Amino acid sequence: MNPLKRFWQIYQSLAQMAILNQFQYRVAHYFYTIGMITEPVVYLVVWTTIANARGSAVGGYTAAQFAAYYIIWTLVRSMNITFTPYGWEWRIRQGALNGMLTRPFHPLHEDVAYFMGMKIPTIIMWLPIAAVLTWAFKPEFYLSWWQVLGFFITIWGAFLIRTMWMWALGLITFWTTRVGAIFEMYFMIELLFSGRLVPLSLFPPWVQTVAIYLPFQWAFQFPIEILVKPITPQYLLWGLGMQLLWILLGLLAVRLTWNTAIRRYSAVGG
Amino acid sequence: MTIISLQQLSKTYRVPEREAGLKASVVSLFKRKYKEVKAVEQISFEIKSGEVVGFLGPNGAGKTTTLKMLSGLLHPSSGAVQVLGHTPSKREPAFLKQIALVMGNRNQLNWDIPALDSFKLNQAIFDVPAEQYDKTIKELIELMELGDLVKKPVRNLSLGERMKMEFVGALIHRPRVLFLDEPTIGLDVTMQRRLRDFVADYNKRTDATILLTSHYMADVEALCKRVIVIHHGKLLYDGDLSGLVTRFSASKTIGVTLSQPAGQSLASYGEVIAQADDKFTLRVAKSDAPKVAARLLTDLQVADLTMEDPPIEDVIAQVFAQGKESA
Structure with missing residues (x-):
């Protein structure tokens, strides 16, 4: 079979499997999604209150833009979910990796395809939540056709950036099992420099400068900005380029680490 | 025709070691001691096409480590291994498409959805043509007497039923080499017999080469003419099962x-x-x-x-x- 056609079929099967899994636990998944919006709703209430109290924009965001920022945040956060680095220890200990390694298909593809599949029910489940939040907080969106198109491309780009870097991070497990502290530090840096906590324009200029040279904002704030700020097509293209760069750098990091990691693998756990 | 060939194959693990207690724990922060554990030590053997070989040894003898080296999961520390003309640790797709590793009590199927969906995924991953897949799956379901069980989520199946599903999942691509690690562990006698019959039948129909580890001698007696015995990573015996009795029974x-x-x-x-x-x-x-x-x-x-x-x-x-x- 044509290799591309084969890849497409495998991706399709894995994505379908993820969708079936999501539907199997649809109620639990829905509650999880609802639980996840608590964080942005808190941010949203705080910042819209501040913006309303000042009667002007805070860090370049009006109350309506803050509302839009955190509503889109909920989708981008869900799109960003990928195989957690903490999962590697489980994968190795339970022997799940053994099964993946005896298949003629790279485990990275398995994760990418599976989590891509998971996004389909996620988007469907997000729509009513977004509708309720829109009704409650009156956001202001920028919805020109190229912005909407750009947004749909960049949320997948964001997913791929995070997948690559989470994978590279998770591979540290092959060297040491005490990886929790390293992961926690990574997540803390990500929280600060991604725009997840607050839009980066609220941080001091040096933070914004550093953030440009890190992958985090391209996987979080950048896709959100596309629908909530009056951006230019040039900025969109530049951001897409940055996303591509970070995906490729992540892929390179995975590739370099994987070959060494797999030689160290002791295939414990059956 | 030689399908599996091992020459002076060894695997050594480097494991951290320290005494019990707080003092030893603090010392280990600065000065870590390591111990070398020789899991497999210079074993050599060959297995020909269509053979069913029992691979025996007590717990910790090095059986599973050897199987993992043969299936490409582990890189040997030294020595050479060839399976179907491939070096397993390279994990080339052409090699992986011809082998299967089944481990008792280890679930490789997706837990939450029917096994049939996992089988479809294996069809895509192992690049099995639709016609061959339909034929094989029908045959395997019949042989294993699985019926509609394939439509139930795997988590709702009994251990024996799950093991049967594992076998079906592993054989969809009709592997030429089958590594079975304790495939009947934890199963009742009837289920053990059924799986044994199934393995024997698969070997007869496809001329597959099978290397089997089991602590149930009934498995070995029913399936293997030849046995290889290892202990502490070293090869103790390689020959007919009957010869083992003649040689070792005084x-x-x-x-x-x-x-x-x-x-x-x-x-x-x-x-x-x-x-x-x-x-x-x-x-x-x-x-x-x-x-x-x-x-x-x-x-x-x-x-x-x-x-x-x-x-x-x-x-x-x-x-x-x-x-x-x-x-």
Whole structure:
């Protein structure tokens, strides 16, 4: 079979499997999604209150833009979910990796395809939540056709950036099992420099400068900005380029680490 | 045609080691000690196409480590291994498409959805043409008597049913080499027999080469003419199962039923290992067995007399015990 056609079929099967899994636990998944919006709703209430109290924009965001920022945040956060680095220890200990390694298909593809599949029910489940939040907080969106198109491309780009870097991070497990502290530090840096906590324009200029040279904002704030700020097509293209760069750098990091990691693998756990 | 070939294959693990207690824990922060554990030590053997070989050894002997090196999961520390002309650790797709590794009690199927969906995924991953997939799946479901169970989520199946599904999932691409690691562990006797019959049938129909580890000697006796025994990572025996008994069993078991009470202990003839009414089971040195049998027939009123090799379990236990002494 044509290799591309084969890849497409495998991706399709894995994505379908993820969708079936999501539907199997649809109620639990829905509650999880609802639980996840608590964080942005808190941010949203705080910042819209501040913006309303000042009667002007805070860090370049009006109350309506803050509302839009955190509503889109909920989708981008869900799109960003990928195989957690903490999962590697489980994968190795339970022997799940053994099964993946005896298949003629790279485990990275398995994760990418599976989590891509998971996004389909996620988007469907997000729509009513977004509708309720829109009704409650009156956001202001920028919805020109190229912005909407750009947004749909960049949320997948964001997913791929995070997948690559989470994978590279998770591979540290092959060297040491005490990886929790390293992961926690990574997540803390990500929280600060991604725009997840607050839009980066609220941080001091040096933070914004550093953030440009890190992958985090391209996987979080950048896709959100596309629908909530009056951006230019040039900025969109530049951001897409940055996303591509970070995906490729992540892929390179995975590739370099994987070959060494797999030689160290002791295939414990059956 | 040689399908599996190992030459001086070794695997050594480097594991951290420290004494118990807080002091040792603090010391280990600055100065870590490592210990080298030789899991497999210079073993060599060859397996030809279509052979079903039992790979035996006590826990920790190095069986699973060897299987993992053969299936490409582990990189050997030294030595050479070839399976179907490939070096397994390279994990080339052409190699992986021709092998399967089934591990008892290890679930490789997706837990939350019906096995049939996982089978479809395997079809795509192993690039099995639709026609062949339909034929194989129908055949395997029939042979395993799975019926509609394939439509139930895997988590709702019993251990035996799950194991059957694991087999089906592993065989969809019709592997030419099958590595079975304790495939019947934890299953009831009926299910063990059914899986054994299935493996035998698969071997007969496809001429697949099978390397099997099992602690159930019934599996080995039913499936394997040849066995390879390892202990402490070293090869102890490679040959016919019957040869194992001849070589390692130094005794014979004589069963004797008396038509009249002996009125005396039979301990003078050999070691009495069982007695029920007038039926005695004696263990005697292999070289003495004919003489002891003759004496029993001459001295006593014998209704029945049988002479057998000891059960294979006993012989294997003896092999392991000898291996332990010599290790």
